[in-house]
Every structure is written in structure tokens, then in C-alpha cells.
Amino acid sequence: MSLSEVRFTAVDSRDRSDWWKRAVIYQIYPRSFQDSNGDGVGDLRGIRQRLDHLVRLGVDVIWLSPIYRSPQADNGYDISDYQDIDPAFGDLDEFDALLADVHARGMKLIMDLVVNHTSDEHPWFVESRSATAAPKRDWYIWRPPRAGFVGGEPGAEPNNWESFFSGPTWTWDERTGAYYLHLFAQKQPDLNWENPEVREAVYAMMRWWLERGVDGFRMDVINLISKHPTLPDGPVARDRAYGDGFAYYSAGPRLHEYLQEMRREVFDGRGALLTVGETPGVTMDEAPLFSDPARRELDMIFQFEHVGLDHTDGKFHPRRLQPGELAASLTAWQDALAQTGWNSLYLSNHDQPRPVTRFGDEAWWRESATALATVLHLQRGTPYVYQGEELGMTNAPFTRIDEYRDVESLNHFTEATRRGEDPDAVMSGLAAMSRDHARTPVQWDATENAGFTTGAPWIDVNPNHTTINAAAQYDDPGSVFEHYRALIDLRHRLPVVADGDFTRIDAGNPAIFAFERALREDRLLVIANLSSSPVDPVLPDELRQRWDGSATMILTNCGVDLGISATLSAWEAKVYVGHLGKPCIAR
Numbered sequence: 001m002s003l004s005e006v007r008f009t010a011v012d013s014r015d016r017s018d019w020w021k022r023a024v025i026y027q028i029y030p031r032s033f034q035d036s037n038g039d040g041v042g043d044l045r046g047i048r049q050r051l052d053h054l055v056r057l058g059v060d061v062i063w064l065s066p067i068y069r070s071p072q073a074d075n076g077y078d079i080s081d082y083q084d085i086d087p088a089f090g091d092l093d094e095f096d097a098l099l100a101d102v103h104a105r106g107m108k109l110i111m112d113l114v115v116n117h118t119s120d121e122h123p124w125f126v127e128s129r130s131a132t133a134a135p136k137r138d139w140y141i142w143r144p145p146r147a148g149f150v151g152g153e154p155g156a157e158p159n160n161w162e163s164f165f166s167g168p169t170w171t172w173d174e175r176t177g178a179y180y181l182h183l184f185a186q187k188q189p190d191l192n193w194e195n196p197e198v199r200e201a202v203y204a205m206m207r208w209w210l211e212r213g214v215d216g217f218r219m220d221v222i223n224l225i226s227k228h229p230t231l232p233d234g235p236v237a238r239d240r241a242y243g244d245g246f247a248y249y250s251a252g253p254r255l256h257e258y259l260q261e262m263r264r265e266v267f268d269g270r271g272a273l274l275t276v277g278e279t280p281g282v283t284m285d286e287a288p289l290f291s292d293p294a295r296r297e298l299d300m301i302f303q304f305e306h307v308g309l310d311h312t313d314g315k316f317h318p319r320r321l322q323p324g325e326l327a328a329s330l331t332a333w334q335d336a337l338a339q340t341g342w343n344s345l346y347l348s349n350h351d352q353p354r355p356v357t358r359f360g361d362e363a364w365w366r367e368s369a370t371a372l373a374t375v376l377h378l379q380r381g382t383p384y385v386y387q388g389e390e391l392g393m394t395n396a397p398f399t400r401i402d403e404y405r406d407v408e409s410l411n412h413f414t415e416a417t418r419r420g421e422d423p424d425a426v427m428s429g430l431a432a433m434s435r436d437h438a439r440t441p442v443q444w445d446a447t448e449n450a451g452f453t454t455g456a457p458w459i460d461v462n463p464n465h466t467t468i469n470a471a472a473q474y475d476d477p478g479s480v481f482e483h484y485r486a487l488i489d490l491r492h493r494l495p496v497v498a499d500g501d502f503t504r505i506d507a508g509n510p511a512i513f514a515f516e517r518a519l520r521e522d523r524l525l526v527i528a529n530l531s532s533s534p535v536d537p538v539l540p541d542e543l544r545q546r547w548d549g550s551a552t553m554i555l556t557n558c559g560v561d562l563g564i565s566a567t568l569s570a571w572e573a574k575v576y577v578g579h580l581g582k583p584c585i586a587r
């Protein structure tokens with residue numbers, strides 16, 4: 001039976017303020033999406049040229065990684081003008097044209113909001129660092145050297161925190177004789193959110209974009225904007241020079257006050273917008289505080305547990321996950337936000353390795369890419385597709401440090417080898433975990449440079465674009481792209497996918513991720529083997545009695561249906577629909 005023949009409970013989605021529960025969001029990293037002028041860097045006009053790819057895929061919302069004016073020290077996450085477009089990407093007229101094109105196709109567009117920090121070239125920081133008496137001095141976080149030390153000498157930093165991008169979080173500024181805080185690169189000074197003028201300036205900028213017509217924001221490291229007022233030292237791990245300040249710079253005492261203020265000052269009364277917070281390190285206890293509608297903060301957040309499972313001594317010393325670990329973590333988050341709050345569902349973004357390489361198996365490339373997508377998209381929450389994921393793009397085969405571009409990877413290489421780590425081991429860490437794996441250009445076709453640019457790409461195109469590319473996958477019913485398209489279609493058509501409850505099913509083997517979704521009489525059953533060996537499911541009797549005979553398979557990455565209890569081949573995933581009692585009613 002095809003999906004068009006299945007009839008489901010009607011759900012009226014008109015005027016729903018939580019319209020985003022039925023939406024799928026597509027992340028564009030503009031630098032690597034499509035170049036239109038041959039300079040090797042993706043741009044806004046390039047995005048306009050490729051919008052039909054997104055229409056074909058069926059996504060509802062585009063999240064655009066930063067396109068603001070920026071020195072590009074962190075590929076645009078270092079902003080020097082929040083109200084202009086970087087010339088590498090285009091200009092405000094081109095942006096308006098893009099927004100109009102997106103809206104004309106019935107999609108929405110959300111911007112990346114990076115307001116934990118600015119660029120050190122932002123006029124606010126230029127003024128702040130100019131003199132201790134400068135009016136904007138207090139817009140950033142300045143501190144004197146540690147007592148008993150001379151500024152600039154080793155150990156004189158105001159505290160021992162290590163930056164996300166290696167080295168200390170403090171940089172000495174000779175001119176005014178003080179250190180400024182930067183949780184990320186030296187060129188990304190942290191704003192001082194304690195200062196009400198900073199908050200008002202940020203809110204005014206956000207309103208300016210909303211008035212221009214954008215549909216919301218993805219908020220970069222938004223759980224880091226309130227710091228512990230005394231900035232205490234963090235614990236130091238063995239053999240490490242710096243401490244971990246996470247407990248003192250994340251989820252600070254005023255975080256939720258700021259988010260509620262932002263909601264009132266920026267979003268209230270503006271209609272169908274979307275807000276999603278990036279919240280690294282957020283716990284299951286904290287998560288509902290952000291996305292409980294009654295608290296009036298954000299619509300949803302990105303949690304990080306499942307993308308940290310393979311870290312050991314930091315992200316660059318990864319381990320392969322054991323069967324079941326990924327599913328257990330995702331299930332725990334489903335349960336944590338079952339009553340209150342809402343999950344963002346993702347396997348990748350511009351900071352993460354490619355999921356088919358990391359969580360799947362390139363030897364079972366198509367099967368593992370589609371199985372992972374199936375279990376992700378059919379959970380409760382809003383799915384995010386990162387560019388190229390829908391094509392099953394893989395990690396880059398880089399072997400030399402000069403192939404990498406990311407500030408995090410390059411700083412890590414310098415620091416780790418300086419500390420005495422074996423350079424080959426450091427390169428293995430990058431080969432598994434560098435953010436550059438997500439940043440190689442989108443593979444549109446098999447031609448030179450994958451159709452991304454006519455010039456020299458800013459980062460190498462993955463040589464496997466000759467086989468893994470969009471052109472080869474369109475209209476191929478077995479392709480990764482068509483599987484993603486079908487999953488997105490299911491969310492739009494079946495209310496049980498968007499609104500149903502989630503219950504994990506113990507299928508007798510940790511490699512199997514099976515779950516049931518339920519909305520009134522409607523049921524959805526997902527059974528997936530997240531391993532490269534065949535597995536026999538042992539389903540609970542009660543479930544078999546309920547489903548056997550009445551299960552209608554509506555999607556599979558394998559092609560055959562031998563019933564819900566049949567042996568699952570490597571990375572096999574299948575989706576059944578059913579209902580309790582009376583027949584489903586057409587929507």
C-alpha cells in the first residue's frame with residue numbers, strides 16, 4: 001500500500017502557533033553551498049540558484065549560518081556588523097531577493113544569531129578596547145591580571161579557563177592594561193550581557209531583521225550568555241594547562257531572565273516565528289526550562305549529549321560507539337521532553353562530522369545513511385537536515401594539515417603538538433572529528449568541483465562527488481535523497497509523526513532501535529537495525545499481537561516486507577502504520 005492510500009486522523013494545522021512541530025528545517029552553510037561568481041566561496045546568489053533542490057526535498061524552513069559582515073576568523077561566527085552582509089556572500093539587496101524567493105516558494109528563513117560574542121573588529125569592541133573610560137568599555141568582559149602577576153606573563157590570566165578553540169580564554173590588551181574574555185577564538189570577545197545597553201542593542205538588531213521579514217533565529221551558544229559573576233577557576237584535568245570553566249560560564253544566574261526579556265522585547269506579538277537555541281552541555285533537567293511554552297523563552301533547543309558520546313579525552317580523542325548507545329541517548333531525550341518542552345532532532349550540522357561516517361558505516365553507505373535518517377525523523381521533535389546529509393555525504397579524506405581550514409582544527413593541531421602529542425595521532429583525531437568534514441562543498445553533480453564552483457574552492461571538494469551527488473540521486477527511488485524526501489513527506493502528512501507520543505520498544509538486541517508513536521487511534525511503528533550485521537528482533541508479545549496482520553509498511557530502505565518480526569539485514573529500517581479500533585479518517 002502506498003502512503004497516498006493510507007487515511008489518517010484529521011488535525012487542523014491552520015493558525016497553530018506551534019506550526020514548527022510539523023516542519024523540517026534545512027541548514028545552509030553558505031560558504032559551502034553554491035558559489036555563483038567563481039571565487040570559490042558560496043554566496044547568496046548561489047543559494048537562490050539552488051532553492052529548487054530544497055523545494056524538491058520538501059523542507060519548510062531554511063536556517064542560514066552567518067552571512068553578516070565578518071573577518072571570517074570563525075567562518076562568520078565572528079561578526080563585525082550585524083546589519084550588513086559580508087561582501088563574500090553578497091549584499092542586502094541580494095539578501096532581500098533571497099528572502100523573497102524563499103517566501104515565494106512557501107518556505108521560511110531563520111537567521112543565525114551570534115550574540116554571546118562579536119568580532120574584535122566590531123565597532124563596539126574597537127571602542128571598548130580604546131580606553132578604560134570609553135562609553136562602551138563595559139560592553140565586554142575586562143579583568144585585571146591575577147593578583148601577584150604582571151599582565152601578559154604566563155599564568156597572569158584572570159582565571160584558568162580553557163577556550164573552546166585551545167589556549168586560554170583571556171587575551172592581554174596592552175593598550176589599556178587588561179585582559180578580555182573570549183570563550184572561543186581570540187578574535188571573538190564575549191559581550192557583557194549584564195550591561196542593559198548591550199541587551200537593548202542586541203534586541204534592536206533582532207527587531208530590525210524581523211522587520212526585514214526573516215522568520216526567526218537559531219541562537220548560537222545561547223546558554224553561555226550569562227556567566228557566574230565572580231568567574232572562578234575551573235577544575236584542571238591531569239596533564240592539562242588550563243581548567244574547565246563550563247560550570248561557571250554556562251547556564252549562569254541570569255540566563256533565563258535574559259531569554260524571557262528577549263522574548264518580550266523582540267518576539268511578542270509578531271506571529272509565526274521560530275526560535276531555537278544552541279545549548280551545548282545542557283542537561284535533561286535544564287532543557288524544559290528553555291522550551292516550556294509557559295515559560296515564554298524559546299521554541300526548542302539543540303542538546304549535545306548524542307554528539308558527545310564518542311568523545312573521550314575531548315572531542316579529538318574519539319571512540320567508536322557500542323551498539324545501542326546512540327539509541328539509548330536519543331530515547332532518554334525523548335522521555336525527558338515528553339511532557340514539557342520540545343526536542344530539535346539532528347545528527348549533524350556545520351560543527352559535526354558526517355553522520356554516515358560517524359554513526360553509520362561507509363561499507364553500508366546507502367543503508368546506514370537512510371536507517372539513521374529514519375530513526376531520527378520519526379521521533380517526536382523538529383528534524384534538522386544539514387546540507388549534504390540528504391545526499392549521504394561522507395567525511396573528507398584529508399591527511400595533511402594544510403587541507404584543513406577550521407580555526408578549531410588548526411589551533412588544536414598547534415596546541416596538541418606543542419604539548420608533545422604525536423602529530424600522527426593528532427591527525428587521526430582531526431580525520432575523525434574536524435568540523436571541516438561538514439564544510440566541504442555540497443556535491444551537486446559529478447563534474448569537476450561537484451558543480452559547486454567554477455573557480456578554486458576555498459576547501460577541497462570530496463573526491464567521492466563523482467558517485468555521491470544530487471544529480472545521481474534525484475528520482476532514484478532507492479537513493480538517500482529520495483528516502484529523506486519520503487521521511488519529510490511523512491511528517492507533513494501524518495499527524496502521528498508530528499504530534500504522537502514516543503515509546504521505545506525493547507526488541508531484544510541493543511543494535512535495534514524500535515519505537516512506536518501514538519496519537520489517538522493512529523500508530524506508527526519504526527524498526528531499525530543500527531548495525532552492520534543481520535539481527536533477529538524479539539518483539540514483546542503484546543506488540544506482536546497488536547501489529548501482526550494489521551501492520552501496513554509505508555517506508556523501507558530495503559524493499560521487502562516479511563513482517564514486523566522478520567530478521568533485519570544490516571542497517572535495515574522499516575516503518576509501519578496502523579490504528580486501533582475504527583478506521584482512520586481522512587485529513
Ligand code: ISL
Binds near residue numbers: 350
Ligand atoms: O564544535 C564545537 C567545538 O568542539 C562545539 O563545541 C561548538 O564550538 C559549540 O557547539 C558552539 O558552536 C557555535 O559557536 C561557535 C562556532 O564556532 C560554531 O560554529 C557554532 O555552531 C562560536 O560562535
